[in-house]
Amino acid sequence: MLPPSGVIMHLNYRIVFIITFLLFTLSVSMSLINYTVTLQLTQKQLRDSSLPLTVDNIYTEIQKHIIEPNLVASMMAHDTFLKDWLINKEDDTNKITKYLETIKNKYNMFTTFLVSERTKNYYNSKGLVEQIKEENRDNAWYFSFKEIQSNQEINLDFNKHIDDSMVMFINHKIFDEEYHMIGATGIGLKISYINDMLEYFRKQYNFNVYFINKEGKVVLSEDKVNQLSHIKDVPELYAIKDDLITKEKKIIDYTKAGEEYLLNVKYIPELDLYLIVEAKLSYFIENVTKTFYFNLIGSIFVSILIALMILITIRKYHRKLEYLAANDTLTGLPNRRSFNKKFEHFFLLHKRNSNPMALLFLDLDDFKNINDTLGHQIGDEVLKRIADIIKQNIRKTDLVARWGGEEFIISLIDSDVKKAKVIAEKLREQIETDIFLHQITNQTVTASFGLTNVKSDDTIDTILNRVDTALYKAKGSGKNKIILSS
Numbered sequence: 001m002l003p004p005s006g007v008i009m010h011l012n013y014r015i016v017f018i019i020t021f022l023l024f025t026l027s028v029s030m031s032l033i034n035y036t037v038t039l040q041l042t043q044k045q046l047r048d049s050s051l052p053l054t055v056d057n058i059y060t061e062i063q064k065h066i067i068e069p070n071l072v073a074s075m076m077a078h079d080t081f082l083k084d085w086l087i088n089k090e091d092d093t094n095k096i097t098k099y100l101e102t103i104k105n106k107y108n109m110f111t112t113f114l115v116s117e118r119t120k121n122y123y124n125s126k127g128l129v130e131q132i133k134e135e136n137r138d139n140a141w142y143f144s145f146k147e148i149q150s151n152q153e154i155n156l157d158f159n160k161h162i163d164d165s166m167v168m169f170i171n172h173k174i175f176d177e178e179y180h181m182i183g184a185t186g187i188g189l190k191i192s193y194i195n196d197m198l199e200y201f202r203k204q205y206n207f208n209v210y211f212i213n214k215e216g217k218v219v220l221s222e223d224k225v226n227q228l229s230h231i232k233d234v235p236e237l238y239a240i241k242d243d244l245i246t247k248e249k250k251i252i253d254y255t256k257a258g259e260e261y262l263l264n265v266k267y268i269p270e271l272d273l274y275l276i277v278e279a280k281l282s283y284f285i286e287n288v289t290k291t292f293y294f295n296l297i298g299s300i301f302v303s304i305l306i307a308l309m310i311l312i313t314i315r316k317y318h319r320k321l322e323y324l325a326a327n328d329t330l331t332g333l334p335n336r337r338s339f340n341k342k343f344e345h346f347f348l349l350h351k352r353n354s355n356p357m358a359l360l361f362l363d364l365d366d367f368k369n370i371n372d373t374l375g376h377q378i379g380d381e382v383l384k385r386i387a388d389i390i391k392q393n394i395r396k397t398d399l400v401a402r403w404g405g406e407e408f409i410i411s412l413i414d415s416d417v418k419k420a421k422v423i424a425e426k427l428r429e430q431i432e433t434d435i436f437l438h439q440i441t442n443q444t445v446t447a448s449f450g451l452t453n454v455k456s457d458d459t460i461d462t463i464l465n466r467v468d469t470a471l472y473k474a475k476g477s478g479k480n481k482i483i484l485s486s
Helices: 005-077 080-088 093-106 137-147 192-205 281-326 336-353 367-374 376-393 417-433 435-441 460-476
Strands: 111-116 121-124 127-131 152-159 163-175 181-190 207-212 218-221 250-256 259-268 273-280 357-364 399-404 407-413 447-453 482-485
Touching: 005 152, 005 163, 005 181, 005 192, 005 207, 005 250, 005 259, 005 273, 005 281, 080 093, 080 111, 080 163, 080 181, 093 111, 093 121, 093 127, 137 152, 137 163, 137 181, 192 207, 259 281, 273 281, 281 336, 336 357, 336 399, 336 407, 336 460, 357 367, 357 376, 357 417, 357 460, 367 376, 376 399, 376 407, 376 417, 376 435, 407 417, 417 447, 417 482, 447 460, 460 482
Parallel strands: 447 482
Antiparallel strands: 111 121, 111 181, 121 127, 152 163, 163 181, 207 218, 207 273, 250 259, 259 273, 357 407, 357 447, 399 407
16 A cells, blocks of 8 residues: 555655755855865965065065165275365365266266265255254264164154155265265155055055064055054054064964964164064955855755755656556546545535435447457557546546456446436447447447446445445446446
């Protein structure tokens, strides 16, 4: 006995749930694994590649902008004209002004300058600017430069006599033949290119780049963006000052306001500054996280879609199986199992309400001969035509089924035996005179009928036995007739 349809469907839903759960688990697991791996790779690439490469690019760019100006400043410091002018002709301001202007224009410098140690006069390409004094804070660079051992230095400064923007000065000492310092000369470069470079790395890679001196003061950073003036303003940064102020190239992890950061530190000897490239990890993880959620939602959607497709397919096959379980595939009529189930229901209603009900059994006469002589294909066509005739002559409320082989059964609901006999006779005549049946068999097709009414004391078995007996009587007494058994 087959399990009930509801039980089968419940099992189907359970299968779909299990498959959906497995797909969902697999999708989430794969997304999590991919997210974890990608996150680790992103951090590794940031630490091992992106940050170091950025530092090297900035350093290379700075060097490129310093080498030629440094050579120009060195050439000026060794120029015999300049030395001779400082020693013998400093009163001729026009000559030094013209010289400084020529160098400035020839090498496309922002400014050129000269300071005389003897007179403390400060000259540029426009002439005498001022006389420097030790007590003037703006002139402190010169007196500090005099004291250092090196013959040259590079510093960053604002100069009120030149421009409001920051300028990179490359200073060289000038010596006479006895190696006494007679002055200082050099060039000044606007460093807006550095600001543009810092802006590029911020926008393109989300890196915050700035330069600090050995005291921790931020000397150079992106204009109007980085508001940090000293690392002590950030306690977390100040706590790792010793790691920042180092001539060793380092990558440092630190946490600020609950956010994780990576710092790449490099000492720039030409500027005597420390280059800091700072990366906020959340910026780089953000895209990975977005991708993770996108993949996760996509995976869930695909899982649900697959589950729906499986469910639709199962429901489709379930309906098909239900149909095959309840119907005869050849004639399209309900089968014996389906008839028994429905007839039992109507039989119980008959018991309760005492409504009249009749049972009709019909069997095609000599059908075996049709199969044997004309073939089973013709026999199947005959059975399908008989089914059509039956369906055309009964009500929708009546029950009909192919009982087996060439036998058909009909339960006439709310019909007494008299009405049932009229229907049976109509069926018998139509079968006997049907043109289509005659065309496909080239002979007259007939059927024998057994008929009985349902009694109050009947059981299903007694009814079926009685109508079956009536049918055999019809077959045994000449066929093509209706036998009533009461």
